Amino acid sequence: MATNSTAKNQLANKKNKNTAPQQSNNQVNTIQAYLKKMGPEFERALPKHMDADRLGRIAMTTIRQNPKLLECSIPSLMGAVMQAAQLGLEPGLIGHCYLVPFYNGKMKETDVQFIIGYKGMIDLARRSGHIESIYAHTVHENDEFEYELGLHPKLIHKPSTGDRGEMTFVYSVAHFKDGGYQFEVFSQNDVDKVKERSKAGKFGPWQTDYEEMAKKTVIRRMFKYLPISVEIQNQATNDETIRKDVTENAESVYDQEYIDIPVSDEEPKHEGENQGEGTDKRADLSAEQAAMDLK
Secondary structure, three states: OOOHHHHHHHHHHHHHHHHHHHHHHHHHHHHHHHHHHOHHHHHHHOOOOOOHHHHHHHHHHHHHHOHHHHHOOHHHHHHHHHHHHHHOOOEOOOOOEEEEEEEEOOOOEEEEEEEEOHHHHHHHHHOOOOEEEEEEEEEEOOOEEEEEOOOOOEEEEEOOOOOOOOEEEEEEEEEEOOOOEEEEEEEHHHHHHHHHHOOOOOOOHHHHOHHHHHHHHHHHHHHHHOOOOHHHHHHHOOOOEEOOOOOOOOEEOOOOOOOEEEOOOOOOOOOOOOOOOOOOHHHHOOHHHHHHHOO
16 A cells, blocks of 8 residues: 555656656757857857857757756856867767766866867868878777887788777878878777776767777877977867856866766755756746846
8 A cells, every 4th residue: 555655756756757858848948048149159259161050050969969968057068169169160960079068076066078079189180281181090909900110110000801809909190291191009008098087988978989089089199299280289178178158268177176977867966956956947947038148
């Protein structure tokens, strides 16, 4: 026989299930309003070949694909989109960059970490005008692979046509317009050491796109040898950063202020927080109210 306590719990769970979609829709509308309001600012930051409307649509697609982004603080979410705009990179869809939610234990909120992807690193490098081509490949245990350094460095890679087996190495190569070239090789152990040091090593693209992140890691290491400008070098430092809002400078998530805990289905509860409530009170705002809040 059901007790009063059991009945109350069942009613509470039913209520939470009914209100969750409404809260989610409210937050989607709020974020859309912020993106629309910030459109002119994004437009000023974007390169000529991109436009704010497209960036806004791609950002919303990325957010819908990862519902945890709906729980992030809106200032940090807008800050991450602004970083994408300033670097001329598109989040999510083609691997230019990623918007990764993480719980900021110091600030007691879920924020957005901006991570440059493999294709984003290649795009930044090509902007120098001195690079003919740049690429990266993974090597697997059944491939034929040989490289050596010294006075006459060389690299030979013949991928297996059948089952290639597990990844063992990753390498990047850049050919310069003056005829020179540069390459960098990482073992899987080298890649895993970088992954272990990353704040997002246990979640985000390191879990969903490991090989792409391995390629990005070896290209990023090669940046210091490439004939690219200081400006582009500085753009690459936006990797694994967070902005408190669109007007703030990007800050590394490795700063002591950002003590992160990967976002999971079991969110840490804060004092005074009721079960079923969203982490961002602005989820209950209408789109019009959200837009007014930006003025």
